Amino acid sequence: MHTGHYISGGAHGILILWALFGGMFRSDPPDVQVADVSVISEAQFAAMMQPQAAPTLGSEPTALPQPDIEEQPPEPPAAEVQPVQTPEPVEPEVSEPDPVPQPVTPTPEPEVVETLPQPPAPEPVPEVDAPEVALRPIPRPAPRVAPEAVPEPAPEADIAPDVQETVEQSETPDVTESEEQQATAPEAAATEIVTEAEEPARAPSASVRPQARPNRPAPTPPQTAEAPSEPASTPPAEAEPEPQQDTAAADATASAIADALEEALSGASTGTTSGPPLTQGETDGFRIAVQDCWVVDVGSQAADVTVTVGFEMDRSGRVVSSSLRLLSSEGGSGTAVDTAFQAARRAILRCQGDGYSLPPEKFDQWKAVEMTFNPESMRIR
Amino acid sequence: MKQIIASLLAVFLTAVSAPSVALAQSGPLRIEITEGVIEPLPYAVPDFVAESAGGQQLAQQIARVVAEDLTGTGLFREVPREAHISQITSFGSPVQFADWKAINAQALITGAVSSEGGRVVVKFRVWDVFAGTELGQGMQFAGTADGWRRMAHKVADQVYSRITGESGYFDSRVVFVSESGPKDQRAKRLAVMDYDGANVQYLTGGNALVLAPRFSEDGQRVLYTSYETGMPRVHVLEVGTVQSRILQGQDGVMSFAPRFAPNGQTVVYSLTQGSNTDIWAMDIASGGSRQLTSAPSIETAPSYSPDGSQIVFESDRSGTQQLYVMSASGGEARRISFGQGRYSTPVWSPRGDMIAFTKQNAGRFHIGVMRTDGSEERLLTASFLDEGPTWAPNGRVIMFARETQGAQGSSSLYTVDISGRNLKRVRTPEGASDPSWGPLQ
Incomplete structure (x- = not known):
């Protein structure tokens, strides 16, 4: 009856003994590197820590012994022997002696200076569709100094007075067709000369471009005077004008009277021309067009000269070249005056293109022009 | 009521002036242009x-x-x-x-x-x-x-x-000091070249230190300072024959910084006696010399005005190096430079309207120009070391020497327009310094 208990107790006892002594509860030994140490005395430690003396070097480096290399003659060619090319005798390299000064042989003076006869006049050239101002094929640094700063144009843009985005032909048929155009941009320019001695930051790299010139007004019938038109434009039916408008109207009236009086008095002088006067915008547009082509050489004596140039224009806005003449000058010698006049003449002719943009209905006002070129403000840049 | 009267008055005036107002503008259209462009x-x-x-x-x-x-x-x-x-x-x-x-x-x-x-x-x-x-x-x-x-x-x-409208400067030559070798053992020889660096020819050997060559007005002679005798001495050299001689034969006296007068007959230079340096002028033909300054300070680097009537020079009589102008016969000098820094090596422009100079300020050297009264000073360059300006024969361009920093630094010649634009290096076969631009040939 207790046989089962004895068997079970014996088996459990064996199991417990195996668990205890068979390694079930024994952990693996830690993976630790163990170094052998030994105990030393204090004197031995002090002796170990003493600084080591640097090795003593000889004052002169000694040459390393060359390995004994026995030169082996090359194997003779087994095949036929090619004739050996005798090398060209090589000139020994001789250091150039200190050059002894020799009498300086002057370059022969060109002996004859003659003036040549007048060349034949060019034949009349048929009209061509070439652009008036060429596109610069090679970009270059921007040494240009202009009244207003212009940033560096895009590399693919051509130089032109106005900014034009690239316009390409669209491939989609439903889009409105536009003419293909190359991007253009004005040439980069600074507003002043910046020397190496000056801080570059002083020169603005760009500034806001002025607003475009207003569109030319539609032709209007000649007016006898501008002044009275302003009061007349006030609506007469306005029953109760506001006090502010009243004051403005009164000011305008007073101004108009003053203007009319001034014009009446000045009109007494002789030599006046007929037609409506140019507006300030039209005059400024003309001035800016010419000044963009007026190249001033600030280091020259011509930069000390102010010249006044007279010329006439035809109805298309083109300058009558033969009418260009120097009216007066101020400062500088005769040669400098002539140079200043040539620069002014080039500016007037070069920038006209197909004619300056001036209102044809006011032709009487601009058919004769007196233009003064004063470089005073350019000299101090 | 007032408005009505005013309007009537305006209408009246308009009516009165109508015949002339119709002619709104008097004479031709007049426009003044004050802004242009600066471009090639x-x-x-x-x-x-x-x-x-x-x-x-x-x-x-x-x-x-x-x-x-x-x-x-x-x-x-x-x-x-x-x-x-x-x-x-x-x-x-x-x-x-x-x-x-x-x-x-x-x-x-x-x-x-x-x-x-x-x-x-x-x-x-x-x-x-x-x-x-x-x-x-x-x-x-x-x-x-x-x-x-x-x-x-x-x-x-x-x-x-x-x-x-101005004369050119292309058919001209420059005399300069050609330099070779490291900085501490540099051999210096006088050489002459075309303005653009072509056709270099040597005028002296490299056995003696030479400094500050100066062309005569006709370009046939060169004044320079040589240490051939151990002491700095002014020599004059005939360019055609390369023959030179000592101009000032006084023993134990240092003479340097020579320059021809426009007439080619007089030489102005500095002479050191004891611890004092003054400016002297000598007639080449007779050898007679006269003292132009007598201040107890260092006066040197004299340069004649183109008409020969005045001399600009540098002096430290005020405590620092500044520029002064005096009569060619000597006498009272007036100071013309008043900016910060030290001014030296002034040279009068062939046009007569400007003076070029070297300026040292805030650790940098500059080449600059100013009017002959000291006004309108303008610095054209800036670098570690710029010095020794010389004018092109037309007074439009300045050539000078620029030395780079460091033990391997070398000296080169540069030109710059008097507006400060177009700074560029002159190609020379070796290092170069102390340029003197000769006349148009």
């Missing part, structure tokens, strides 16, 4: 026409030198030949101005070269494209084949003169 003038110079069998290469070379001269000024910009529409195939053919206008060439230079038996003839014309006229008259130069560069320079001088 575009020009075209196609290859010159070869009028003889062997002249093709020479024709091209001459045209290229003319273009390099003009473009090198910074005042002109060559329109590349690839952009040309017209070709000049005959010197006598009419010019198609429209073709040159189309590429925006404002000036056109045409030329022809013929070569026969070692004799070269160069012809040229300058055209104002937009006016459709010739600038001046056609010219021709004749010389030997080895003088082709001079002929090209002469053509460029003529073109420059016709467009700018």
Whole structure:
């Protein structure tokens, strides 16, 4: 009856003994590197820590012994022997002696200076569709100094007075067709000369471009005077004008009277021309067009000269070249005056293109022009 | 009520002035332009026409030198030949101005070269494209084949003169100190070259230290300081024969910083006696000398005005180096420089209107210009070491020496326009310093 208990107790006892002594509860030994140490005395430690003396070097480096290399003659060619090319005798390299000064042989003076006869006049050239101002094929640094700063144009843009985005032909048929155009941009320019001695930051790299010139007004019938038109434009039916408008109207009236009086008095002088006067915008547009082509050489004596140039224009806005003449000058010698006049003449002719943009209905006002070129403000840049 | 009266008055005045108001403007349209642009003038110079069998290469070379001269000024910009529409195939053919206008060439230079038996003839014309006229008259130069560069320079001088109205500087030479070797063992020799660095010829050997050569007004003689005897002494050298002699024979006396007077007969220089340095003038023919300054300070670097009436020099009599102007016969000097820093090596412009100088301030060296009264000072350059300005014969360009920093630093020659634009290096075979620009030949 207790046989089962004895068997079970014996088996459990064996199991417990195996668990205890068979390694079930024994952990693996830690993976630790163990170094052998030994105990030393204090004197031995002090002796170990003493600084080591640097090795003593000889004052002169000694040459390393060359390995004994026995030169082996090359194997003779087994095949036929090619004739050996005798090398060209090589000139020994001789250091150039200190050059002894020799009498300086002057370059022969060109002996004859003659003036040549007048060349034949060019034949009349048929009209061509070439652009008036060429596109610069090679970009270059921007040494240009202009009244207003212009940033560096895009590399693919051509130089032109106005900014034009690239316009390409669209491939989609439903889009409105536009003419293909190359991007253009004005040439980069600074507003002043910046020397190496000056801080570059002083020169603005760009500034806001002025607003475009207003569109030319539609032709209007000649007016006898501008002044009275302003009061007349006030609506007469306005029953109760506001006090502010009243004051403005009164000011305008007073101004108009003053203007009319001034014009009446000045009109007494002789030599006046007929037609409506140019507006300030039209005059400024003309001035800016010419000044963009007026190249001033600030280091020259011509930069000390102010010249006044007279010329006439035809109805298309083109300058009558033969009418260009120097009216007066101020400062500088005769040669400098002539140079200043040539620069002014080039500016007037070069920038006209197909004619300056001036209102044809006011032709009487601009058919004769007196233009003064004063470089005073350019000299101090 | 007031308004009504005012309006009636305006109408009345208008009616009275009607006949004249209809003529709204008096005379021609008057416009004043005060702003222009500063940019190089575009020009075209196609290859010159070869009028003889062997002249093709020479024709091209001459045209290229003319273009390099003009473009090198910074005042002109060559329109590349690839952009040309017209070709000049005959010197006598009419010019198609429209073709040159189309590429925006404002000036056109045409030329022809013929070569026969070692004799070269160069012809040229300058055209104002937009006016459709010739600038001046056609010219021709004749010389030997080895003088082709001079002929090209002469053509460029003529073109420059016709467009700018001022004389050129291309057919001129520069005397300078050629330097070779490391900084601490540098050999220095006097040398002369064309203004653009071509045709370098040596005037002295490298056995003695030489400094500060100065051309005479006619370009035939050179003054310089040599340590040949152990002491700095002023020498004068004949460029044609390379013969030199000591100008001042007083033993135990240092003389330096010489410069010719415009008449070529007088030399002004510094002389040190004891611890005092003063400016003296000597008549070359008689050897007689006279003292021009007598301050107990250091006076040196004298330079005559072009008319020979005044001398600008540097002095530390105020405590620092400053510039002073006095009469050529000596006497009271007036100070003209008042800016910060130290001023030295003043040189009077051939035009007579400006003085170039070296300025040291805030650890940097500058080349600058000012009016002869000291006004309108303008610094043109800035670097570790810039010094020794010299004027081009037309007073438009300044050449100077620039030394780079460090033990391996070397000295080179540079030019700059008096506006401060167009700073560029002059190509020399070795290091170079102390330039002196000679006259137009």
